[in-house]
Amino acid sequence: MARSPLTLAASVxxxxxxxxxxxxxxxxxxxTGRYDAAIADLDDxxxxxxxxxADEDSATELAAEVRALNALTPGVRSLxxxxxxxxxxxxxxxxxxxxxxxxxxxxxVDAAHLPPGRGVATSLGASLAAVHALPHSxxxxxxxxxxxxxxxxxxxxxxxxxxxxxxxxPLQLQDRWQRAVDAEELWRFxxxxxxxxxxxxxxxxxxxxxVPTVTGLLDWHGLSVGDPATDLQWLASxxxxxxxxxxxxxxxxxxxxxxxVRERARLYAELEFAKWLIHGxxxxxxxxxxxxxxxxxxxxxxxxxDDFVGDGSLDVEDAIALLDRMPESxxxxxxxxxxxxxxxxxxLARWVADEEPPSDTGVVDETGDEAPLLDPIDxxxxxxxxxxxxxxxxxxxxxxxxxxGATPPDGGTxxxxxxxxxxxxxxASEAALRRWLSx
Numbered sequence: 001m002a003r004s005p006l007t008l009a010a011s012v013x014x015x016x017x018x019x020x021x022x023x024x025x026x027x028x029x030x031x032t033g034r035y036d037a038a039i040a041d042l043d044d045x046x047x048x049x050x051x052x053x054a055d056e057d058s059a060t061e062l063a064a065e066v067r068a069l070n071a072l073t074p075g076v077r078s079l080x081x082x083x084x085x086x087x088x089x090x091x092x093x094x095x096x097x098x099x100x101x102x103x104x105x106x107x108x109v110d111a112a113h114l115p116p117g118r119g120v121a122t123s124l125g126a127s128l129a130a131v132h133a134l135p136h137s138x139x140x141x142x143x144x145x146x147x148x149x150x151x152x153x154x155x156x157x158x159x160x161x162x163x164x165x166x167x168x169x170p171l172q173l174q175d176r177w178q179r180a181v182d183a184e185e186l187w188r189f190x191x192x193x194x195x196x197x198x199x200x201x202x203x204x205x206x207x208x209x210x211v212p213t214v215t216g217l218l219d220w221h222g223l224s225v226g227d228p229a230t231d232l233q234w235l236a237s238x239x240x241x242x243x244x245x246x247x248x249x250x251x252x253x254x255x256x257x258x259x260x261v262r263e264r265a266r267l268y269a270e271l272e273f274a275k276w277l278i279h280g281x282x283x284x285x286x287x288x289x290x291x292x293x294x295x296x297x298x299x300x301x302x303x304x305x306d307d308f309v310g311d312g313s314l315d316v317e318d319a320i321a322l323l324d325r326m327p328e329s330x331x332x333x334x335x336x337x338x339x340x341x342x343x344x345x346x347x348l349a350r351w352v353a354d355e356e357p358p359s360d361t362g363v364v365d366e367t368g369d370e371a372p373l374l375d376p377i378d379x380x381x382x383x384x385x386x387x388x389x390x391x392x393x394x395x396x397x398x399x400x401x402x403x404x405g406a407t408p409p410d411g412g413t414x415x416x417x418x419x420x421x422x423x424x425x426x427x428a429s430e431a432a433l434r435r436w437l438s439x
Contacts, residue, residue, distance in 0.1 A: 003093070008038040008050045011098035015089030019044065034058040039103060047103040048088060052096050061221045062099055064144075066090070068223035069101070071142040081130050082204075083216045104216040106204025111234045114200065114241035119212045121241035124203060125248025127214040132228045133254055134193040139225045146191070146225035153187045156271070163274040166281045168293050170300040173270070176307065180267050183309040189227060189264070190256045196222030197268070199234045228255075229264035236269040263308045273299060 009024040023041035027049060036052045053059035069087040077084060085101040092098070109120055139146055147155070160177050163169045180186055195202070195217075204216035232249070235242040246262065273295045280288025 002054065003036040003052060005038045007093070008036060008052065008098065009040050011052070011091045011093045012040045012042075012048060012050050012100055014091035015050070015098060015100045016042075016048075035062070048100050049085075049103050050098055050100045052093050052098045059096065062097070064223075065219075065221040066099060067142050067144060068220035071138050071144065071223065072220070076134065076138050079130070079134060080127075080217075082127055082214050084220060085216075085218060104204055104218065106206050106216050108201050108203065109205060109212075111200045111237040114238045114245070116241045116244050118244075120205060121238075121244040122248040123205070123212065123214040124200065125245040125250075126252040127203065127217065128228075128231055129249050129252030129254075131195060131217075132192040132231070133252075136191075136193060136225050139193055139223060144224050147227075148191060149187050149189055149227070152191075152227045153181065156267070157181050159271060159274060159278075162278050166277055166289075168277060168281070168289060168296075169274065170296055172300040172304070173274075173296060176303060177267070177271070177274075180263075180308040186260045186263060186267075186309050189229070189258045189261065191225050192228045192255060194222070194224060194226045194228055195219065195231050196224050196226060197230050197233065198222060200238070227264060227268075228258070229261045230268055232261065232265035233268040233272070235262070236266055260309070267308060270299060270303075 005024045005026055009021045012021055013019060020043035021040050022043050025039045027037040027039050034054050035058055036054060038050050040048050040050060042048060051062060053062045066087060069085060072084050083104055085104060088100045088102060090097055090099050114120055114124075136146065156177075160174070160181065164174055198217075198219055202217055202219035203214050204218065205212045206215045207213070208215075232246070235245060238245065273292060277289060277292035277296065280286070280290075280292050
């Protein structure tokens with residue numbers, strides 16, 4: 001560790017004026033050498049964590065963490081079923097920046113050791129669903145990244161291209177991933193607030209009434225709007241609990257059904273090997289490249305004959321799953337009235353004036369008998385909503401045609417020249433109706 005705990009403790013007093021440090025210890029868990037970190041006990045009873053980035057990449061990540069924690073207002077935190085670290089202060093430490101946050105207690109469980117059933121698995125699924133249910137404004141208010149499905153898909157394409165450019169990517173994986181990118185149905189999803197690749201190590205658990213429950217989430221630097229599948233990619237490492245995690249996630253999700261979220265999650269998990277290869281290539285580290293190639297070749301052998309999306313569309317089980325997940329809603333009101341934006345009663349009356357109906361009481365139906373006329377409606381807003389559907393090819397818009405009939409409820413209207421506008425409209429619309437029925 002480059003900086004001693006005492007140096008970090010001094011940065012706490014700089015970040016929190018007036019606070020006194022009464023104890024300090026080294027924090028190693030979760031830092032992976034990318035941060036100098038320590039736990040400090042304050043004289044007011046609080047316990048805090050101080051972190052200083054060890055390199056430029058870590059500094060960028062820590063800056064994103066600060067922005068994300070600023071976005072977690074008290075109102076946003078109230079929407080989450082667990083705690084997030086509270087940002088307490090910052091201070092300069094040489095050329096770097098120290099960040100002080102509140103300490104969260106709890107233990108972690110590695111994905112490979114997640115037990116199935118109620119407890120860790122179901123709590124993790126519900127916790128992820130709660131994050132993904134946050135409003136997009138949480139992210140956008142702080143200017144954090146927001147990506148559409150199209151942009152996510154484009155990012156995946158660029159990543160694959162970079163891996164191909166190393167000339168060390170197995171051809172089988174190149175083809176497999178390209179087919180996934182080309183599969184339209186794989187990318188039909190609703191963007192959500194995500195943590196952009198968070199793993200199980202970010203979640204803190206405590207036993208509540210004997211049941212392991214998520215009580216805290218540590219890593220927020222990836223807070224953004226994007227593909228929710230990025231936060232599920234670790235399911236590939238939890239074979240025993242994956243189904244229970246996913247079932248709890250779906251049960252707690254209020255978003256539109258996403259039939260291919262698990263397939264995309266698996267794709268992202270595989271692409272982590274490609275990122276490792278690219279990293280080794282960019283850093284000219286032959287040892288990393290060799291390790292990545294070995295992992296990729298093993299992956300290629302394991303997915304032989306497999307594909308993310310089959311040749312056909314969704315099968316019956318997929319369709320049933322979608323129906324089960326579809327929230328109930330009231331049926332939309334459909335306007336089925338005859339509609340056209342080319343209808344004007346006065347103008348139409350002039351060119352169909354010679355097409356008088358056979359009688360004053362009705363129109364002739366197909367049997368030769370007179371069919372009674374419908375009650376007239378001058379106000380289009382009062383037109384019934386169940387008239388015949390217009391023939392294919394006609395221009396349809398939003399101006400209802402009034403149906404023929406007798407005098408309107410207000411007694412009818414007369415123009416300044418003494419002619420009856422309602423009568424003209426009746427004849428015109430009557431002729432129009434006959435044209436609909438005769439086509």
